[in-house]
C-alpha cells in the first residue's frame with residue numbers, strides 16, 4: 001500500500017465530516033479525499049431505486065479517479081440502501097455507516113430509544129433488522145427529518161441558523177406515544193452530530209449517540225500496519241455539482257483546503 005493512497009469519505013453533503021473528524025484524530029497523517037454528491041443532495045427524500053443506482057456508479061468513478069486504500073460511505077441513507085451493492089461493485093474495502101442502535105440499546109435504562117435519521121433511512125428494512133437484533137426489548141421510535149439535514153448544511157456554511165428551528169425539527173420524535181420516556185437517541189444521519197450540542201441542550205436527560213468514533217476505530221483497524229505520509233497532508237474535496245464556496249472555512253477546519261468539481 002502506497003503511503004499517499006487516500007481514505008475516501010463519501011456523503012451527499014457535509015455530513016461525512018462528523019465521521020472524518022474522529023478519523024483524523026486517530027489517523028492524523030492520513031491523506032483525505034472527501035466526496036460530496038451535492039448535485040443529488042439531499043438523499044433522504046429520494047427513492048431507494050435512485051440511491052441504489054446512483055451511489056455504486058458514482059463510487060466506482062471516484063475509486064478509478066483517486067485510488068483510495070479504503071472507502072467510507074459516511075452517510076446512513078446511502079449505507080442502509082446501497083452498502084451491499086457498493087461492496088459488490090468495488091474491490092477496495094468499504095466501511096458503511098449504519099444507525100448505532102446496538103450501543104443505544106446497551107445504554108438505555110428506560111428501554112425506549114429513538115432513531116433520528118432521514119426519511120429514507122428510518123423506513124429501511126436494515127433499520128428493522130438492527131432493531132430486532134439488538135433492541136428487541138426496547139420500544140424504538142423513529143423520526144425522519146429533511147429539515148435537520150438542511151439546517152446542518154446551513155450551519156456549516158455559516159448562514160444564520162436558529163437553534164429553535166433545530167429543536168423544533170427534532171420534536172416530532174419526542175411527541176410520539178412513549179416519547180416522554182426516551183433516554184437515548186441515535187443520530188442516524190451523519191449531518192446530525194453537527195447539531196448535537198443544541199439537541200443535548202434542549203434534552204438534558206437524553207443521550208444522543210452516533211457512530212463516528214466507532215467508525216473511526218474500524219477504519220484504523222482495517223488500515224493497521226499500513227504506511228502513511230510523515231507529515232499531515234492537505235485534504236481535498238470533490239463535488240458532483242458546483243463547488244459550495246461558503247463551506248470552505250468549515251472544511252478547512254477538517255484539513256480540507258482544495259475544493260473542486262468531480
Ligand code: DGL
Pocket residue numbers: 011012013015016041042043044045074075076077078118121149188189190191
Ligand atoms: N448525511 C446523510 C445521512 O447520513 C444524508 C443526508 C441527506 O442527503 O438527506 O443519511
